[in-house]
Amino acid sequence: MRGWRWPGSAGQLGAGVGVMLLGLSLAQSVPPQTACAAAAAPQSLSQPLYQDTTGKETDVGFMSALVQSFLHTVQPNPFPGDLILKIVNDFEREPSNQELTREALVYQVGFLVCAAIGILYIFMMPIVGFFLACCRCCGNCGGKMYQKQTSCIPCRRRTLYWSAFVTTVIILAGNICMFKSNEALKVSVDHSTMQLNTTIDNIHTFLTAVTQQVDHVVNESYKTIKEVSRNLDDIGRQLGTEIQEPFNKTLSPALHAVRLLNQETRKTSIQLNKLNSSLAQLQSNVDHLQANVTAVKSRISETLSNPNCTGCDNLKPELQKLTLDISITIPGLNELQSTVDEVININLTSKIEELEDYLNSIPQRVINDTKDVVQKSKQLLGDIKAQFPRVTSSIPLSALTNVSGALNRVHGEIGRVAPVVERAEHIRWKVCVALCCVVLLVVVCNVLGLVLGPLGLTPKVDPTKRSCTANCGGTFLMMGAGFSFLFSWLFMIVVVLLFLLGGNVYTLLCRPWNNGQLLKFIDTPGLIPDISQTLGLKTNISFSDIYRDCEENQPLWTTLRLYELINLGDLLNVSTYTEQIRQQFESTDINLSIITLLRPEVKNQLSSFSNKAKNFDFTAIRQQMNNISRINLNGTADELDKLAAIQTNTDTRKELQNEARDLRKIQNSIETTTIPQLENLNSTIKGLQSLTEKIHGTVGEVLNDLGAAQDFLNTNTTQIVKTESSKFVDCQLGYFITYTYWANVTITQQVGRCRPVAGAVDSVEIILCSHMVNSLNTFWFSLGWCMIFFIPSIIFSIKLAKYYRRMKYSDVYDDHIIMNHIPLGQMNVT
Known part of the structure; x- marks a missing residue:
């Protein structure tokens, strides 16, 4: 470094300027070491506030574990990523492929078996009901209004009663679950629009915040430059006062x-x-x-x-x-x-005033001697000011604008589709309520039969003389069995369809989404556009990597690996201008003439x-x-x-x-x-x-x-x-070092903390799977549960009804001797 030139007894202001300003290029990796009392640290970067996207909780957790356990049993196989890729690739080349069809059927064998059982149920229930009705009309299958009286009649009646009672309770429990899951599904669908809009708003807030945060970083550079410019204008007071201080002490x-x-x-x-x-x-x-x-x-x-x-x-x-x-x-x-x-006569007062004037004149001398270099340095500060906005242009903020536009379109589509979805959901809810009410009708018939039958029954009374109450109880049991035959096969169609839909959505989407297999599948090369190539990165970056980093609330700098695209150190490097500032300050002198305090004769x-x-x-x-x-x-x-x-x-x-x-x-x-x-x-x-x-x-x-x-x-x-000139320059340099270090840390560690992105993905998973799919699966599971127990309910109800209905023919049992014989001709009468 060229030496300092001090004309006579005066000094030059700034070779130290160059030495300190040369370190500006290292500011992005080295924290500032110079303490400057006048320097103000940049304002901390504030993070935006996001809305809660959890939405209203739906009460489906009481059945979720049971339904998911059943679906795990039906479909224990892992996520078929390879099979889906084969199907997609084969569909593009050859529409029909028997091998792929066989693999798909093998993978879905659990669902196919359950669907086959459901279809068997659908066909068998009306057939069995038809034949049972015909048999009863012909006097068979309990159609004959005659009941043989034996000693085990009470035991059989009680056994059938409690069996029917337990079956009815089980059906009632399933029916309650139907009502709750139907309401939960309605609540989920009703709130899904609001939750999706909230999620989109959060993403909008995130995208807007990224742009604002980058602008904030650039704006802080303007404050830094403005502060340095103000200090240069005030160089007389700041530097002059610091030069005065050691003179004052001595x-x-x-x-x-x-x-x-x-x-x-x-x-x-x-x-x-x-x-x-x-x-x-x-x-x-x-x-x-x-x-x-x-x-x-x-x-x-x-x-x-x-x-x-x-x-x-x-x-x-x-x-x-x-x-x-x-x-x-x-x-x-x-x-x-x-x-x-x-x-x-020496006039010591004048000597005192002369020395005080010498000290007080230092700031003005500094101003006069540095006027030109201050002006040129301020011009260079203008060039530095024009360099920092390159940070904004280097970061691909335009992509955020495109995403924001796409979100606006999605938001518009949601607003357009939402009324249609609400009307469809209202119709679905009414239909499902009707289904629940039909099942409840069967339960009510069974309950009335179970209540009125015992209430009006007198065991020792002749079966032909049973009370109307008991007879009504038996009739209600028969009505329950009739309604079960009439509607069960129709309801089983609903169960099979919803089972295939909701079960496959859960096993192929929700379950792999929850355990991370879906993210790994999405990362399969060629399935979706390569993010690394889109961003121009040197290394591969997967969707799961992005999701994992966003889940940890990492900044975009590390999440998208922007360090491979942007040389932040080069953007924040102003060494070219600092060298010019150094040369200008080297050619500047501050003249402080040395005064003689005491002449020899005065001594x-x-x-x-x-x-x-x-x-x-x-x-x-x-x-x-x-x-x-x-x-x-x-x-x-x-x-x-x-x-x-x-x-x-x-x-x-x-x-x-x-x-x-x-x-x-x-x-x-x-x-x-x-x-x-x-x-x-x-x-x-x-x-x-x-x-x-x-x-x-x-x-x-x-x-x-x-x-x-x-x-x-x-x-x-x-x-x-x-020394004091170097300190002044170090102080001004401290602004740039502090800013560049802060800007580097802020951009690389704070700008664009992307937890809202992972939150948006999680919010969609909650809306779709945790609420809608769980509620749907709970509904068909509850309905299927009721349909399965309709079978024992029909059997127990029909058998139990004969113990309460009024018979046309009597049979008296007394000490094991049949007292009344029914003529053969009368036996044929139905």
């Missing part, structure tokens, strides 16, 4: 020290002015006191020299000590004042100021102040009072007393005026001493911090600009 301590030194210097100047004023006041007061003391001393000297003064010579030595010859001087004060003035002035402040002598001035505070004129005044007391000369005594009083007045003036001035002066000196002690440390800190800051500016300005 220069802030120096600025703080300079501000502190500036404040301490000005406070020192104020304290020095206050000290000079206090010294001037004190010196003036001391001079006045000195003049007063000198005048009093002169008078005392004259008094003591007076001949009339007794014992005055002893006080003359004390008088020599009486003096206030004090001159207050502070060594080095003028030099300190001079250095303070020099530091103030010398500060050093001199620090030394003067450190070496300033406060001891001498305190010594002078102590000398003043130790002055006490009251002792001399007391001596003068003692001397005045021994004087015999009144004038001398008064003079001595006046002079003592004057000394006390001067001493009082010292205590009331001079001493407070000394205390004020002492406070000022303490404040000044505290400042001078701080100044030495502050000046040292200023020199160290400014020196370190100057070294930092001299050695790190270039690196700071380079």
Whole structure:
């Protein structure tokens, strides 16, 4: 990579741009590593909401297991995929093939046997009923209205009664199942239109969502480009602030020290002015006191020299000590004042402002120096923006549009056929209800016979004298048998037809659909158009593979293996544009001139100021102040009072007393005026001493911090600009890396989760097999169940009826002796 060029002490903004942007081509396989606080992650892809396609549950589960078990027994053979393929292929070539016909008949042997039994039933029931009627008309087969009375009559009657009762209950149970399955079939058919429309709506929602999701991915690229463009427009604040930050961290301590030194210097100047004023006041007061003391001393000297003064010579030595010859001087004060003035003249405030202006001007310098490259980079962003829509054009969304059109046509056909189906279903339901009612009529006749027969029967009554109730019971039993003969063979035709239809639909469609054999059959090469060739895939893809992936809610990218058709990495690769951006940023400079924080003469002035402040002598001035505070004129005044007391000369005594009083007045003036001035002066000196002690440390800190800051500016300005510029570029690159990684993951893992497709297949299987076919099979099974039990019902009903009907001829049984003999001529009467 070409090196960075830094004119003078300034830096170039961006060789690091190229290095980072070159990684954009790898974004589709590598997650973003650069953390950028300003970057906003793309919005998550929302999945559509689908309607429930389970529909209203039908109550056919109570019979499904039994019916399916029966059909498994009838047709235990596996799904005949090979046979169906042979039939299809042979039908296209040769309409008749005896071998295939034989194989088909062998496969359907179970159904054929059951159908043969049904056909036998259909033919035999009316024939048997006809012959039975003829025999009864001829007085045979129980047609003779005579019942021989034996001891086993009650046992036979009870046996026949309970047999007929159990048979009737079984028929009633089958009849109830007929009613329920008929209603379940009606509900299934009525709701099938709504369920199919819901399924189609879900597929529509899925197809629409795929297009919207792909558009969402592309739209997020526009947001990314817009965000990067906005950041480029705001490069002054974002990059300039980041460049400022390391300068602030280093220069802030120096600025703080300079501000502190500036404040301490000005406070020192104020304290020095206050000290000079206090010294001037004190010196003036001391001079006045000195003049007063000198005048009093002169008078005392004259008094003591007076001949009339007794014992005055002893006080003359004390008088020599009486003096206030004090001159207050502070060594080095003028030099300190001079250095303070020099530091103030340096104008540290302007230095602070100069440094702050330097820091604050960085964002604007960044804006000025990057104006051209920002404009060119934004043009390249426009080219990148035009590249991302290629993702939409590469994904075959037009096929989804074709499917959507086909679904619209299917939806229209459903709407057109639905009224016809509803009318046909209504007719079917009425017919099946009629069938159920006929079976129920047989059951009712049997039940009435079973109820009225025992209710009106008196066992010991002569058979010719049986009650009307018992006779009606027997008649109802005969009616039930008659209705059974009359309708059973017709109903068996219905059973056979529905059995062949529903049973084969279950065994050839529903059962293999449920266990997966149908999907494997559909995957047979040549049966349906090859999906792989249609999509142009390199590897084969089967319908069962698609269904399995959709059942697991896999995206279309893996389900249809779109990675074999679309090079997503190439679509998301913008390395061509990043190279141009790199070259443009390489030729751009950001000029940050290095300022001189302290000139050598300023350093010398500060050093001199620090030394003067450190070496300033406060001891001498305190010594002078102590000398003043130790002055006490009251002792001399007391001596003068003692001397005045021994004087015999009144004038001398008064003079001595006046002079003592004057000394006390001067001493009082010292205590009331001079001493407070000394205390004020002492406070000022303490404040000044505290400042001078701080100044030495502050000046040292200023020199160290400014020196370190100057070294930092001299050695790190270039690196700071380079580093922060690279970070800024990394931040902008993070948008593209984040987007391309997100787009790759979204397209390959989230777009077009196709569970609704598998749900549509499952929904059709539920509507057709679980509801309709199960209900249909339950109906014919229940009807066939009733027809089978019609046979024992007829037998038991006919035999039991004779025990309740009123006989024409009587037969009395008493102790095993027949009491009444019926003449032979009468026996022939029917």
